[in-house]
Amino acid sequence: MTCKEAQSMVREYIAGELPPKELERFIEHVRGCGNCYEELETFFMIDRAVRYLDEETEHSFNLKTLLEKDLKEKEHALARKRRSKWAIICLAVLVIVLMCLLLLDAFGIFQISRLF
């Protein structure tokens, strides 16, 4: 991803509108590119400051740590999504293996009862 592409996604990132694949590429770029990180940080702080003023929340907060928190939350969500995708793939492979064993058993090529 180029800096231009990343910078065009800043608004969508802040609004939480980036689809998972784009989000992953965006975070990867921002993590490795100081310029884009700074640009994101600036817009992120403006957005959070405006929200803060709108909401007039009681608790104080550090704007710089909020971006790190937001990036980490999104990275964790992406990792969770990846893990559940692998779990589904493993389950599918297991089901296919079981189906094959059942077919082999049905055609008398292999007896499942021998396994136990």
Ligand SMILES: [Zn+2]
């Ligand atoms: Zn960049």
